[in-house]
Amino acid sequence: MSQDTTTASKPQLQKTNSISSGILENGSAKVVIEHLNAFYGTKQVLHDINMAIRDKTVTAIIGPSGCGKSTLLRTINRLHELKRNARVEGRVLLDNRDIYAPDVNPVVVRRRIGMVFQKPNPFPNMSIYDNVIAGLKLQGIRDKAILDPIVERTLKVVGLWDEVKDDLKRRGTELSGGQQQRLCIARAIAVEPEVVLMDEPTASLDPAATAIIEDLIRDLRKQYALIVVTHNMQQAARVSDHTAFLFNGKLIEYGPTRRVFEKPEQSLTEQYITGRFG
Numbered sequence: 369m370s371q372d373t374t375t376a377s378k379p380q381l382q383k384t385n386s387i388s389s390g391i392l393e394n395g396s397a398k399v400v401i402e403h404l405n406a407f408y409g410t411k412q413v414l415h416d417i418n419m420a421i422r423d424k425t426v427t428a429i430i431g432p433s434g435c436g437k438s439t440l441l442r443t444i445n446r447l448h449e450l451k452r453n454a455r456v457e458g459r460v461l462l463d464n465r466d467i468y469a470p471d472v473n474p475v476v477v478r479r480r481i482g483m484v485f486q487k488p489n490p491f492p493n494m495s496i497y498d499n500v501i502a503g504l505k506l507q508g509i510r511d512k513a514i515l516d517p518i519v520e521r522t523l524k525v526v527g528l529w530d531e532v533k534d535d536l537k538r539r540g541t542e543l544s545g546g547q548q549q550r551l552c553i554a555r556a557i558a559v560e561p562e563v564v565l566m567d568e569p570t571a572s573l574d575p576a577a578t579a580i581i582e583d584l585i586r587d588l589r590k591q592y593a594l595i596v597v598t599h600n601m602q603q604a605a606r607v608s609d610h611t612a613f614l615f616n617g618k619l620i621e622y623g624p625t626r627r628v629f630e631k632p633e634q635s636l637t638e639q640y641i642t643g644r645f646g
């Protein structure tokens with residue numbers, strides 16, 4: 369992790385609006401989204417998004433289906449551009465460096481900013497062990513003396529070690545849904561990312577597995593900046609420090625979770641969180 373503490377590394381926030389800078393009162397930003405627009409073909413689905421996200425916090429992105437939550441998440445680690453006709457304008461700064469700058473390798477961005485998807489997606493026909501180390505193998509690391517401790521450590525972090533340690537050769541897809549999702553989180557953190565994005569990570573899980581993942585999110589927060597899309601407002605309230613409410617591709621409100629839920633500044637936010645639409 370490259371954490372420069374000099375003032376020179378402070379993100380330049382003069383261009384971000386008051387919605388985002390309010391989050392930063394007691395610290396600097398890990399990720400800054402500046403004037404971000406996203407398109408599929410000629411259809412614009414994100415409009416001038418500005419957000420600053422601090423390290424070691426959980427940020428929830430909420431909003432009705434189709435409002436652009438997944439698209440926003442995918443612009444943060446350059447997955448958006450892999451979709452057909454997809455395009456981005458604006459900047460996303462990671463440690464004050466624009467990840468869309470021409471000299472930046474998107475593969476490196478995606479290693480530093482990991483992703484966990486809605487449906488657990490362990491690589492099929494691959495053991496639990498091989499799933500955890502898949503990203504490291506891509507980096508050319510093959511030494512078992514290096515990989516074994518990483519597998520143990522990451523599976524412990526996600527609370528899966530005791531459940532699987534005697535059978536690491538089992539296929540990842542044979543685990544339960546909740547275990548599979550924890551395996552995917554282990555795979556995401558094995559490459560030591562700095563930011564972890566999660567797109568509705570519990571949407572396909574039962575309440576018990578959901579509670580385990582929520583505990584894990586709160587735990588991971590000690591080490592990473594986490595950005596979690598959820599359509600479950602109780603979940604946002606339970607796990608996040610800051611909440612962003614997105615509607616029709618626009619950032620309507622962004623602030624400390626408690627404030628957003630208890631005293632929303634925008635009437636649209638209030639209507640949404642009180643269940644009047646969405």
Ligand SMILES: Nc1ncnc2c1ncn2[C@@H]1O[C@H](COP(=O)(O)OP(=O)(O)O)[C@@H](O)[C@H]1O
Pocket residue numbers: 408413431432433434435436437438439440451452
């Ligand atoms: N690959 C795509 N091609 C064209 N339009 C898309 C594509 N993916 C999403 N969209 C559209 O972009 C908008 C935002 O979608 P999305 O980011 O998936 O919203 P959410 O995650 O909040 O449900 C929606 O109108 C959706 O139909």
Ligand SMILES: [Mg+2]
Pocket residue numbers: 437438439
């Ligand atoms: Mg989505």
